[in-house]
Amino acid sequence: MARTREIQKLYPQPSQNLFLARDLDRPPVLECRRLGINFGGLEAVSEFDLAIGPTEITGLIGPNGAGKTTVFNLLTKVYEPSRGSILLNGRDTMGMTTADLNKAGIARTFQNIRLFRNMSVEDNVKVAMDNSISCGLPSAIFRLPKYWKAERHAHVRAMELLSIFGLQGLAGAKAGSLPYGAQRRLEIVRALATKPSLLLLDEPAAGMNPAETAELMETIGRIRDEFQIAILLIEHDMNLVMGICDGIAVLNFGRIIAKGTPEDIQNNPAVIEAYLGSRKERS
Amino acid sequence: MKNDSSWIRIPMPVRYLINICLIAGLWLLISSLVNAGVITNYWKGILITVGINIILAASLNISVGYLGQLPLGHAGFMAVGAYSAAIYMKSTPAAELIRSGSRSAALPYLLAAIAISALVAGIFGILIGIPALRLKGDYLAIITLGFGEIIRVTITNIDSLLGFKFTYGAAGLARIPKYTTLGNCFIMVVLSLGLIHMLMKSRFGRAILAVRDNEIAAESVGVNTTRYKTMAFVVSAMLAGIAGCLYAGYLGSLYPSTFKFMKSIEILVMVVLGGMGSMLGSVISAAVLTVLPELLRAFSDYRMVAYSLLLVIMMIFRPTGLMGSYDFSMTGLIEELINRAAGRSAKGGQ
Numbered sequence: 001m002a003r004t005r006e007i008q009k010l011y012p013q014p015s016q017n018l019f020l021a022r023d024l025d026r027p028p029v030l031e032c033r034r035l036g037i038n039f040g041g042l043e044a045v046s047e048f049d050l051a052i053g054p055t056e057i058t059g060l061i062g063p064n065g066a067g068k069t070t071v072f073n074l075l076t077k078v079y080e081p082s083r084g085s086i087l088l089n090g091r092d093t094m095g096m097t098t099a100d101l102n103k104a105g106i107a108r109t110f111q112n113i114r115l116f117r118n119m120s121v122e123d124n125v126k127v128a129m130d131n132s133i134s135c136g137l138p139s140a141i142f143r144l145p146k147y148w149k150a151e152r153h154a155h156v157r158a159m160e161l162l163s164i165f166g167l168q169g170l171a172g173a174k175a176g177s178l179p180y181g182a183q184r185r186l187e188i189v190r191a192l193a194t195k196p197s198l199l200l201l202d203e204p205a206a207g208m209n210p211a212e213t214a215e216l217m218e219t220i221g222r223i224r225d226e227f228q229i230a231i232l233l234i235e236h237d238m239n240l241v242m243g244i245c246d247g248i249a250v251l252n253f254g255r256i257i258a259k260g261t262p263e264d265i266q267n268n269p270a271v272i273e274a275y276l277g278s279r280k281e282r283s
Numbered sequence: 284m285k286n287d288s289s290w291i292r293i294p295m296p297v298r299y300l301i302n303i304c305l306i307a308g309l310w311l312l313i314s315s316l317v318n319a320g321v322i323t324n325y326w327k328g329i330l331i332t333v334g335i336n337i338i339l340a341a342s343l344n345i346s347v348g349y350l351g352q353l354p355l356g357h358a359g360f361m362a363v364g365a366y367s368a369a370i371y372m373k374s375t376p377a378a379e380l381i382r383s384g385s386r387s388a389a390l391p392y393l394l395a396a397i398a399i400s401a402l403v404a405g406i407f408g409i410l411i412g413i414p415a416l417r418l419k420g421d422y423l424a425i426i427t428l429g430f431g432e433i434i435r436v437t438i439t440n441i442d443s444l445l446g447f448k449f450t451y452g453a454a455g456l457a458r459i460p461k462y463t464t465l466g467n468c469f470i471m472v473v474l475s476l477g478l479i480h481m482l483m484k485s486r487f488g489r490a491i492l493a494v495r496d497n498e499i500a501a502e503s504v505g506v507n508t509t510r511y512k513t514m515a516f517v518v519s520a521m522l523a524g525i526a527g528c529l530y531a532g533y534l535g536s537l538y539p540s541t542f543k544f545m546k547s548i549e550i551l552v553m554v555v556l557g558g559m560g561s562m563l564g565s566v567i568s569a570a571v572l573t574v575l576p577e578l579l580r581a582f583s584d585y586r587m588v589a590y591s592l593l594l595v596i597m598m599i600f601r602p603t604g605l606m607g608s609y610d611f612s613m614t615g616l617i618e619e620l621i622n623r624a625a626g627r628s629a630k631g632g633q
């Protein structure tokens with residue numbers, strides 16, 4: 001609570017979100033202010049306020065259809081928000097496209113995997129490095145030394161990133177032919193290759209077995225420590241969420257119903273009701 | 284496995300050298316066949332047409348196979364290139380030079396004509412590509428369809444411009460210097476295919492293929508999809524312009540009716556039959572679909588029927604086309620053979 005009050009002093013727009021001690025002297029990487037979108041009559045997301053510290057792992061949870069993926073689509077401008085604003089590293093993102101936002105520092109994975117299926121695993125990663133490869137069209141077509149240097153560099157970096165997830169042995173395989181778990185991990189590698197400051201993971205553990213999930217959990221923590229980035233994570237696996245998140249926001253019917261530390265959330269009656277209520281409706 | 288360090292690799296410069304030698308060898312073969320009289324003048328003409336069609340099909344394959352769009356106005360770009368090169372060449376002394384047998388003196392004019400045809404077709408490509416490719420969906424098909432027809436109708440109707448005789452309308456643009464030879468056609472085919480290869484095996488090609496595979500994902504990793512879509516489409520248009528330039532210099536006369544909608548479809552059929560996304564497929568089917576009608580001239584009335592039948596049969600039994608998306612690499616094959624000889628198989632585990 002003391003930390004929260006401190007951050008509220010730092011920033012005129014109060015975020016009730018949790019801030020890690022090590023992030024306190026730096027502005028948040030992401031700030032959403034009263035974000036909202038309607039689909040026809042449906043308020044899919046509304047009054048969405050969230051701030052994420054530069055090295056914070058935040059969980060975004062909620063029942064099916066709560067609007068979690070829609071938040072990701074708003075943050076990456078797959079959908080244009082109907083209301084509110086998104087600040088990335090203190091800069092308003094109004095008018096930016098999906099590609100602009102990636103260049104500004106947001107990278108994501110998709111709930112329904114979206115790999116470049118017909119391309120090799122290595123090429124999937126290299127596409128994501130496109131903006132950091134300095135090789136113009138003439139250098140590429142005439143195969144000038146600049147091309148070879150850029151390609152060699154890209155290869156080395158792609159292999160480095162792939163080896164974080166133990167995918168280096170599959171570099172030559174077609175991305176679409178990988179097993180499900182490996183495809184999910186490749187999506188994370190591809191996102192990391194764009195050098196983000198904020199990584200959005202949409203149900204990274206979906207379809208993974210407990211052993212794979214445990215390994216993923218460990219890797220996500222390592223990514224944050226090694227790359228010093230913030231991570232916003234949608235996940236239904238409560239062990240994973242409670243295990244690695246510094247802060248959690250709970251979404252129900254498009255609105256945040258609770259925010260806080262994992263302990264706060266576990267004991268919050270509104271959260272328990274949202275989950276049990278939705279389970280009752282389904283049965 | 285190919286990722287093993289034990290796999291013997293041919294280094295890149297050597298690969299290029301092998302390819303250059305193979306191309307030179309192919310040219311030596313063709314020219315010695317011409318000198319020996321095996322390839323008659325009649326067949327020389329057919330070979331030039333094959334070359335032009337290879338450039339057309341391989342360039343359309345960039346848009347259809349690699350980019351995943353469906354342009355229906357490739358003949359329009361060919362027409363633009365053909366007419367601009369022809370009008371330029373007629374204004375130069377190239378005709379005199381070629382008639383008097385000093386082809387080498389006409390070379391600068393030929394190079395300029397190729398550049399002009401590529402440039403003009405490229406400009407039209409940008410004008411059409413940018414508005415159509417900014418949108419997601421199949422708008423390009425409709426817009427290019429309209430473009431092809433507009434170009435043809437315009438050429439038919441502006442026979443003169445500002446008092447100068449311009450395209451000569453439906454009567455046809457005649458007495459174009461016949462600057463296209465089997466030699467310069469061969470060189471342009473090699474250069475075009477080389478350009479496509481270099482483009483596609485670079486970061487630009489990777490981005491283009493990524494846009495085809497998943498546009499949203501490509502955007503999410505920072506790829507400017509409009510830029511790469513336009514780039515692929517413009518390169519495709521420029522090469523079609525060059526094919527048009529060769530066509531004008533081969534026939535010596537141009538008629539707007541050549542560049543009807545059916546011509547665009549003919550090129551598309553070559554790409555689809557060869558396998559979308561396979562350059563080798565485009566080359567083979569362009570060659571076969573050019574030579575076959577010549578051999579079966581007696582049945583020329585049924586050509587369109589045969590095309591349609593062929594397409595239907597193909598779609599039933601091999602919907603991915605002759606080659607699928609497979610691309611052939613001669614040096615890859617040689618590498619494979621070397622490794623086999625050394626006792627390593629491509630699929631073997633050791």
Ligand SMILES: Nc1ncnc2c1ncn2[C@@H]1O[C@H](COP(=O)(O)OP(=O)(O)OP(=O)(O)O)[C@@H](O)[C@H]1O
Nearest residue numbers: 039042044062063064065066067068069070071111
């Ligand atoms: N493009 C769209 N058009 C109309 N409605 C949409 C669209 N996208 C999402 N919705 C609706 O918005 C609501 C939130 O969907 P969303 O996919 O964000 O849920 P979610 O929290 O990610 O659920 P899940 O856990 O199942 O992935 C749902 O009711 C969904 O039907």
Ligand SMILES: [Mg+2]
Nearest residue numbers: 068069070111
């Ligand atoms: Mg979702």
